[in-house]
Amino acid sequence: MLNRMLLPDTVGTGGDSHTRFPLGISFPAGSGLVAFAAATGVMPLDMPESVLVRFKGEMQPGITLRDLVHAIPYYAIQQGLLTVEKAGKINAFSGRILEIEGLNNLTVEQAFELSDASAERSAAGCTIKLSPESIAEYLQSNIVMLKWMISEGYGDRRTIERRIAGMEAWLANPELMEADADAEYAEVIEIDLADVKEPILCAPNDPDDARLLSDVAGDKVDEVFIGSCMTNIGHFRAAGKLLDKFGGSLSTRMWVAPPTKMDRDQLTEEGYYGIYGRAGVRIETPGCSLCMGNQARVADKATVLSTSTRNFPNRLGTGANVYLSSAELAAVGAILGRIPSVEEYQEYAKQINATAADTYRYLNFHLMGQYTKKAEEVIIQQAV
Numbered sequence: 227m228l229n230r231m232l233l234p235d236t237v238g239t240g241g242d243s244h245t246r247f248p249l250g251i252s253f254p255a256g257s258g259l260v261a262f263a264a265a266t267g268v269m270p271l272d273m274p275e276s277v278l279v280r281f282k283g284e285m286q287p288g289i290t291l292r293d294l295v296h297a298i299p300y301y302a303i304q305q306g307l308l309t310v311e312k313a314g315k316i317n318a319f320s321g322r323i324l325e326i327e328g329l330n331n332l333t334v335e336q337a338f339e340l341s342d343a344s345a346e347r348s349a350a351g352c353t354i355k356l357s358p359e360s361i362a363e364y365l366q367s368n369i370v371m372l373k374w375m376i377s378e379g380y381g382d383r384r385t386i387e388r389r390i391a392g393m394e395a396w397l398a399n400p401e402l403m404e405a406d407a408d409a410e411y412a413e414v415i416e417i418d419l420a421d422v423k424e425p426i427l428c429a430p431n432d433p434d435d436a437r438l439l440s441d442v443a444g445d446k447v448d449e450v451f452i453g454s455c456m457t458n459i460g461h462f463r464a465a466g467k468l469l470d471k472f473g474g475s476l477s478t479r480m481w482v483a484p485p486t487k488m489d490r491d492q493l494t495e496e497g498y499y500g501i502y503g504r505a506g507v508r509i510e511t512p513g514c515s516l517c518m519g520n521q522a523r524v525a526d527k528a529t530v531l532s533t534s535t536r537n538f539p540n541r542l543g544t545g546a547n548v549y550l551s552s553a554e555l556a557a558v559g560a561i562l563g564r565i566p567s568v569e570e571y572q573e574y575a576k577q578i579n580a581t582a583a584d585t586y587r588y589l590n591f592h593l594m595g596q597y598t599k600k601a602e603e604v605i606i607q608q609a610v
């Protein structure tokens with residue numbers, strides 16, 4: 227929700243390592259420092275160097291954004307900038323800023339998937355270069371959502387009104403900071419999307435252990451989790467459509483937990499909760515769910531496909547072997563009871579691709595009648 231209050235080029239902080247911004251930059255910190263920043267409006271910081279990840283070319287069929295999240299450690303390993311072994315560990319991202327370029331047309335919701343995962347890289351912060359159009363769409367949507375919040379009695383009204391004014395000011399004069407053409411980076415990783423031809427997962431139990439699908443295909447799958455702050459509504463539609471086509475009851479135990487109540491309401495309205503129910507999916511309350519590790523847990527020693535942020539040992543379940551993957555791949559694994567081959571996965575990916583425009587619609591509140599109607603009735607009260 228806080229992401230929907232962001233202004234472009236804002237510098238912020240927060241107490242959770244996943245307080246990562248899709249716009250501007252966030253430097254997560256300890257609670258003392260966060261409290262200091264909140265009280266004084268400044269935060270002492272030695273500006274770290276940056277590692278540039280530059281994507282180029284076109285995304286290949288069946289490849290999802292989550293695969294690009296995992297492509298970053300995968301390519302870093304190939305370049306010797308990251309090692310998986312704990313002894314003598316190399317991690318070029320650690321304590322640095324991860325700057326991502328070359329995916330300018332992502333929606334801001336999609337961009338969050340990349341910035342959120344900078345926590346797994348141990349990066350101090352993350353920036354993503356986005357087009358002004360993507361940002362404008364997000365702000366237009368958020369202005370409506372914030373007005374709707376006012377109409378529903380959320381506080382603090384004055385703060386929300388100030389945010390709306392800030393967004394409107396940016397929309398009237400849409401300027402964005404950019405890296406200098408001659409900027410220097412500690413490291414540069416170039417990823418040609420033409421070379422990313424198959425999904426990339428992170429193998430048990432380390433988010434740095436990025437591997438191609440063909441290297442892990444065939445491993446059995448006991449449980450599947452689709453949820454966490456790495457997911458958005460499009461992932462739940464994609465999984466729901468695959469389950470609907472499958473039509474049966476899953477032999478695996480599948481968990482679904484949309485990140486927000488608004489996602490849940492929308493998915494319910496569109497009939498996806500009915501599909502999950504018919505497939506025997508265990509539907510969790512919106513929020514962190516299994517990812518938190520102290521709410522629900524997978525069975526001891528289960529092999530799991532998960533869309534959550536990190537697969538540290540014992541986080542999702544005691545002795546569990548957790549692969550991190552896209553929601554799309556996780557849903558295929560839930561249906562098959564094993565990690566699919568690349569060919570099997572691509573067959574399912576074709577099904578997803580056939581209705582991609584409907585599946586990957588994001589919560590654009592300025593296009594949703596139930597929100598615009600209430601937003602239109604809100605009269606801004608404060609001189610901001």
Ligand code: SF4
Nearest residue numbers: 454455514517518535
């Ligand atoms: S979903 Fe997981 S990583 Fe994200 S905020 Fe919740 S517990 Fe943290």
